[in-house]
Amino acid sequence: MAQFTTEVFQNEFLPDGGTDVHAIVRVTCSGAGETRMGGGGEAAEILIVDTSGSMGANGIAQGRYAATVALNEITDGTWFAVIAGNHVGTLVYPGYGMTQMVRMDARTRQEAAAAVQMFRADGGTAMGTWLTKAKEVFLSVPQVIQRHAILLTDGTNEHETPDQLTWAIQGATGFFQCDVRGLGDRWQIDEARRIASALLGTVDLIPSPERMADEFEKLIRASMARGVASVDVRVWAPQGAQVLFVKQVAPNLEDITAKRSQVNPLTAAFPTGAWADETRDYHVAVRLPAKSIGQEQLASRVQIVVRDEVQTQALVKATWSNDDSLTTRIDDQVARYTGQAELAAAIQDGLAAKAAGDDAGATRKLGRAVQIATATGDEEMTSRLKKVVEIDDAEAGTVRLRKSVEKLDEMALDTASTKTRRIKK
Amino acid sequence: MSSPAGTPGAGASAAASAACPACGAERPPDAAFCEQCGHDFGAALPTPATAGPTATRNGETQTRHAPVRAQTADEGLESPLDLGWTGPVSRGAATEVDPAPAAARCAQCGTGGYLDGYCDTCGAKQPDPRDHFAESPAAWVGGVCDIGRRHSRNEDAMALLGSTRPLQQAVLVVCDGVSNTTDSHIASLAAARAAREVLDDPVPRGMGLPDAVVGVITKRLGDAVVAARQAVVETTPDVNAPTPPSCTFVAALIDEGLAVVGNVGDSRAYWLPDAPTSEPRQLSADDSFAAEQMREGMPRKDAETGPNAHAITRWLGIDSPDDLTPHTASLQLTEDGWLMLCSDGLWNYCSDAVALRQLVADTVAGLGGHGLHPPTLAQALVDFANARGGVDNITVALARVGATAGPPPVASAVVEPAAMPANPTAANPTAANPIAAIPTSAGPPGATEASPAAYAPPQATTPATDAPETAPAPELHPAPDPAPSPAADREDSPDGTVHD
Numbered sequence A: 001m002a003q004f005t006t007e008v009f010q011n012e013f014l015p016d017g018g019t020d021v022h023a024i025v026r027v028t029c030s031g032a033g034e035t036r037m038g039g040g041g042e043a044a045e046i047l048i049v050d051t052s053g054s055m056g057a058n059g060i061a062q063g064r065y066a067a068t069v070a071l072n073e074i075t076d077g078t079w080f081a082v083i084a085g086n087h088v089g090t091l092v093y094p095g096y097g098m099t100q101m102v103r104m105d106a107r108t109r110q111e112a113a114a115a116v117q118m119f120r121a122d123g124g125t126a127m128g129t130w131l132t133k134a135k136e137v138f139l140s141v142p143q144v145i146q147r148h149a150i151l152l153t154d155g156t157n158e159h160e161t162p163d164q165l166t167w168a169i170q171g172a173t174g175f176f177q178c179d180v181r182g183l184g185d186r187w188q189i190d191e192a193r194r195i196a197s198a199l200l201g202t203v204d205l206i207p208s209p210e211r212m213a214d215e216f217e218k219l220i221r222a223s224m225a226r227g228v229a230s231v232d233v234r235v236w237a238p239q240g241a242q243v244l245f246v247k248q249v250a251p252n253l254e255d256i257t258a259k260r261s262q263v264n265p266l267t268a269a270f271p272t273g274a275w276a277d278e279t280r281d282y283h284v285a286v287r288l289p290a291k292s293i294g295q296e297q298l299a300s301r302v303q304i305v306v307r308d309e310v311q312t313q314a315l316v317k318a319t320w321s322n323d324d325s326l327t328t329r330i331d332d333q334v335a336r337y338t339g340q341a342e343l344a345a346a347i348q349d350g351l352a353a354k355a356a357g358d359d360a361g362a363t364r365k366l367g368r369a370v371q372i373a374t375a376t377g378d379e380e381m382t383s384r385l386k387k388v389v390e391i392d393d394a395e396a397g398t399v400r401l402r403k404s405v406e407k408l409d410e411m412a413l414d415t416a417s418t419k420t421r422r423i424k425k
Numbered sequence B: 001m002s003s004p005a006g007t008p009g010a011g012a013s014a015a016a017s018a019a020c021p022a023c024g025a026e027r028p029p030d031a032a033f034c035e036q037c038g039h040d041f042g043a044a045l046p047t048p049a050t051a052g053p054t055a056t057r058n059g060e061t062q063t064r065h066a067p068v069r070a071q072t073a074d075e076g077l078e079s080p081l082d083l084g085w086t087g088p089v090s091r092g093a094a095t096e097v098d099p100a101p102a103a104a105r106c107a108q109c110g111t112g113g114y115l116d117g118y119c120d121t122c123g124a125k126q127p128d129p130r131d132h133f134a135e136s137p138a139a140w141v142g143g144v145c146d147i148g149r150r151h152s153r154n155e156d157a158m159a160l161l162g163s164t165r166p167l168q169q170a171v172l173v174v175c176d177g178v179s180n181t182t183d184s185h186i187a188s189l190a191a192a193r194a195a196r197e198v199l200d201d202p203v204p205r206g207m208g209l210p211d212a213v214v215g216v217i218t219k220r221l222g223d224a225v226v227a228a229r230q231a232v233v234e235t236t237p238d239v240n241a242p243t244p245p246s247c248t249f250v251a252a253l254i255d256e257g258l259a260v261v262g263n264v265g266d267s268r269a270y271w272l273p274d275a276p277t278s279e280p281r282q283l284s285a286d287d288s289f290a291a292e293q294m295r296e297g298m299p300r301k302d303a304e305t306g307p308n309a310h311a312i313t314r315w316l317g318i319d320s321p322d323d324l325t326p327h328t329a330s331l332q333l334t335e336d337g338w339l340m341l342c343s344d345g346l347w348n349y350c351s352d353a354v355a356l357r358q359l360v361a362d363t364v365a366g367l368g369g370h371g372l373h374p375p376t377l378a379q380a381l382v383d384f385a386n387a388r389g390g391v392d393n394i395t396v397a398l399a400r401v402g403a404t405a406g407p408p409p410v411a412s413a414v415v416e417p418a419a420m421p422a423n424p425t426a427a428n429p430t431a432a433n434p435i436a437a438i439p440t441s442a443g444p445p446g447a448t449e450a451s452p453a454a455y456a457p458p459q460a461t462t463p464a465t466d467a468p469e470t471a472p473a474p475e476l477h478p479a480p481d482p483a484p485s486p487a488a489d490r491e492d493s494p495d496g497t498v499h500d
Helices: A053-073 A106-116 A127-138 A162-172 A189-198 A209-225 A332-355 A359-375 A379-386 A407-416 B011-016 B184-200 B210-235 B289-295 B300-305 B353-366 B374-387
Strands: A003-010 A020-030 A043-050 A079-085 A089-093 A146-153 A177-183 A203-206 A231-236 A242-250 A261-264 A267-271 A278-287 A296-306 A309-320 A389-393 A398-401 B132-138 B141-146 B156-162 B169-176 B249-255 B258-264 B268-273 B327-332 B337-342 B394-401
Touching: A003 A296, A003 A309, A003 A332, A020 A296, A020 A309, A020 A332, A043 A053, A043 A127, A043 A209, A053 A079, A053 A106, A053 A146, A053 A209, A079 A106, A079 A127, A089 A106, A089 A127, A127 A146, A127 A162, A127 A189, A146 A209, A162 A189, A177 A189, A177 A209, A189 A203, A189 A407, A203 A209, A203 A407, A231 A242, A231 A278, A242 A332, A278 A296, A278 A332, A332 A359, A332 A379, A332 A407, A359 A379, A359 A389, A359 A398, A379 A389, A379 A407, B132 B374, B141 B156, B141 B169, B141 B374, B156 B184, B156 B394, B169 B184, B169 B210, B169 B337, B169 B394, B184 B210, B184 B249, B210 B249, B210 B258, B210 B327, B249 B268, B249 B337, B258 B268, B258 B337, B268 B353, B289 B300, B337 B353, B353 B374, B374 B394
Parallel strands: A043 A079, A043 A146, A146 A177, A177 A203, B132 B156
Antiparallel strands: A003 A020, A020 A278, A079 A089, A231 A267, A231 A296, A242 A278, A261 A267, A296 A309, A389 A398, B132 B141, B141 B394, B156 B169, B169 B249, B249 B258, B258 B327, B268 B337, B337 B394
């Protein structure tokens, strides 16, 4: 049985009249093990591979190869299926016309590997229909409690309306998790991010078809390692208090505040999907009614809940003090993640402004990003930013937009912006 | 909504229901934490070695999730340092301790219950037994140690002993942890207890001459200082820490009617005789910047309210000065009165011995028939200091010479914080003590109201207090809001002290 532990990083001391408590809650899961094999057959995996015309011969060839590699990583006993996506979603395996998933074993693996050889580059892109098809296929094995899909796309969602995609995402939300990967530079990060955020997955860029197999292997391995399905973070705040936000801040940035569902009047639950043996950090901010100097109270109980059972909890505290040396300090972890969140926002806003032709806004935002990355010593992000802007004064954040920018560099900067780095205590 | 940590759909855990592994209380099937002691049913039992008072170091809180355990020590052996200390347990008298989950009712909001040391509705902290405790080892000896109103930690400590026969033997020790040092709340309690242990041994009676006995006890007090300092040193987490734990020391040993007191730092001992014709006096000598200035001629009022008034010149700790010989004084307890040891949390509001005697006399009178019950009087004096602002931790330890009285019926000698009635208006849980409701003055109404910050006796017994009832005595500092001065070298400045 998996074990969860928590650690809290915060400065609990608030000045006279202070109301906002910030804490980083580090949650570590151990003993998650591999996805259960056989028995109840509780896990299901679907590969969704873009087979639109834009994939071309090389893209399709690499897609076939990557799917085969992925099939090899799916643990025996796991329910699985393969969907080929263009302007419609087609179940390639277990077979055309069928909707029942099958368990992985030597025979089905071989059949599936043969089936993916049938991928043909043809048609358009309608990711909503792929998601809807995946949901339909998942529903064929209702006993499954842990559902995961990989969605690979190489283009924009041009064969359905934005609303259609939204409806499809809504239909899948809370039902299965989905990691989204974009191949090349013609897909839309915003679209992919919308899908992945809602479906508790990640977004990343695969710069060239040759890299697909590695990425698929990594994603399936990660998915197979997730032995704990549907973990919720529950946040209790006292009467009269307000939960300002709940963000996952590591390993990647994801504001989950809007995913809240009320458990009781003082407690809200936020879904975090399935967990492997891993550590995730959450930034919880609570606004309290101010109390008098010397008073101490609990600002929040942050609980890890699996199927309505509380596994562990962390206590976030508040103590009002008139000692400036205590109240003015910002916890290192809180400061670092606050900076990383601001950096990500500056990069995304800057690139969005640039795409919209707002060069002044883009220059300002990206300049701010350079400034933060420099101040926090984030060399990786600084070097990514350098490919998009010329830096005149890093500390002041004075930059000029580069005349010609590789689209892939820009996209890599965008997708990397939400990856955070954990710092040591 | 009594249990946000509860598990709505947790039918699975029902099989494991029965008793709490920590305290044995009944365990409801859907509870994640024990209603009685807060034990986390999902966690292993903590080992006693890891159990200790929670300490917050600096601002970077490493939250310890040690669940509170019910203490099981017999009366007299229990310790506020024990995690989950819930007050004395009467031997074999479980019915006297309210078995209903009165402890689960939050003293702040009155609606929630304590789950894990905090209210499940308003988040208020469950009172820490270290924050307020009383000792009453004998009918004539008792004291109260209280966090006050403004500090987040009680760094004062107290350790008492008393023989059943009055004046045969008593030990009173008060230590005040220096508030800008690390973990001084642990250090001060360790120091007080170490000193009590040294002072506990019977005094040899062979030599007969009173001066020789005084000499033996004086030396014993010196040994107690050394032991107390050693105890502080042993709590020092890191010998290279820039602010190692430290505390003051004042102790009294009473032996067959002879009292000898000794002190290092600015915690005090007073002799307060009942008879108005007898002279009350401060027995201790402060090791403080203020005292040095007074020795140089500065008026007490100016010295004790000056910028460095609370800077002490000697203390117990790994960084203490070489000479820790206590200031000592002795007297024969031949007339009725009170021997009082207190921290500056009390004398901040009433420093002068004459005024203090008056305060005690009025407080005794105000307590009706129970004023001569030492812990009841000590609590009332703590309430007095809290009512004046409670800027610092407050400790009052008393030995009564003369007639004593029993406790008031509503309040036991030790008021268990968790059992206190809800009082939403109380800023501090200790203020909800029922004793607090008892007026501290039997004098004319308005006498105490006229001087909110410092004690004004209701009657003119000395020229200095001969003030009209409608206005505070000119020497007094009303100081309406006790704003602590961050510039104070050691502890928060008092908001006013009485005249000399």
